[in-house]
Amino acid sequence: MKTNHLLSLMAIPMLAITSCGRDIYVPNQVNAPLLKEKNEFKANLSLSNWQGAYAVSDNIAIMVNGQYVSRAFWYNNSDNEDDDLFVDKNTRGGLIEGGVGFFKAIDSKKRAVFDVYAGYGNGAFKTLEGAYNSAPDGTSKIDYQLRTQFHKFFVQPSFGLSHKVVEAAFTPRFSIVKFYGQTIGVKAFENDTERRDNFLRIGDNAVPFFEPAFTVRVGYRYVKFHAQLMFSVPMNDETYSGYDVNDYFQPVSFQTGVSLNFGEWVKNSGRK
Structure with missing residues (x-):
């Protein structure tokens, strides 16, 4: 089982290129x-994610995160041709979540940082079943719409380096997502009742x-360019009627x- 999960993680870049799944969790x-x-x-701050974190004490912080995914900006709304190689162009939705955590600088120069946060979020996504691409x-x-809502619980430890010019972090986040309220259009999987049942059972x-x-950030003091590469690996092997639920993620x-950063150490770093 563990070997399968490791192989899945290694194969993700290829899956991103070849997959044409219906994404109801981004x-x-x-x-x-x-x-x-x-x-x-x-x-x-990015086009689809907005995040903030504030330290209420020397070791305790809170965070609030928002996400909204809509690819209409990149695609013609009237275009029902096949999806992009990397994403489901019809996916739309997002979530709001909050968390609380512990942080600590772990070296004498306070450049190496460890933190861990836990929190809860709620959201919803919708997309279109693949047959819509060939519809008149x-x-x-x-x-052809597929829609679901979800609760999400997460824990995320991080280890990173924070400097006035560059920051880098590795964060292995663990999330538990409970889907509910699935709805499906009358023509979605019209000739495949097993696939319809499969989608409706995602919340089981x-x-x-x-x-x-x-994560990498590069800039100077208050403002930095931010980039992040993330993988998402379902840690189960659930199948319903022969279809893998992972097809939807x-x-x-x-x-x-x-990235914007405001604090006493940021202010003082300009004097060095």
């Missing part, structure tokens, strides 16, 4: 703030995910944006 960007001191604040022009998207059991993320994500 993992949000991992918030890895690497805070060092009381009253420090950090925000990460003017076909209602609602007839909570799905654990291993979501390791690699986006396996890899790459995000870029801007």
Whole structure:
């Protein structure tokens, strides 16, 4: 079992290229703030993720994260041709989550940082079943829509380096996602009742995910360019009617944006 999970992780880049699944779970960007001191604040801003973290004491912090995925900006809404090689172009939705955690600088220069956060989120995603791509022009998207809501619980330890010019972190996030409220359009999987049943049963059991993320920030003091590569690996082998529930989860994500950092150490770093 463990070997299978390791092989799955190694194969993810290829899966991202070849998969044409229906994504009803897109993992949000991992918030890895690497805070060092009381009253420090950090925000990460990108097109689909918005995150903030604030240190309420010298070792305790809170975070709030938001996500909204909509690929209409990149694709013609009237276009019902096949998906991009990397993503399901019809996926739309997101989540809101919050967490609390512990952080500590672990070297004398306070550049190496360890932190761990735990939290809860709630969200929803919807997409279109693949047969919509070959449907006649003017076909209602609602007839092919797949939709689900979910609760999410997560724990994420991080180890990283934080400097006024560059930051880097590795964060192995563990998430448990419980889907509920699945709905399916009247024409979705119209000729495949087993596949319909498969989708409607996604919420039967909570799905654990291993979501390791690699984060890099480069800039100077208050403002840095932010980039993150993350994988999302379901840690079970559930199948319903011969179909793997993993078909509905986006396996890899790459995000870029801007990171803002405000704190006493950031202010003082300009004097050195």
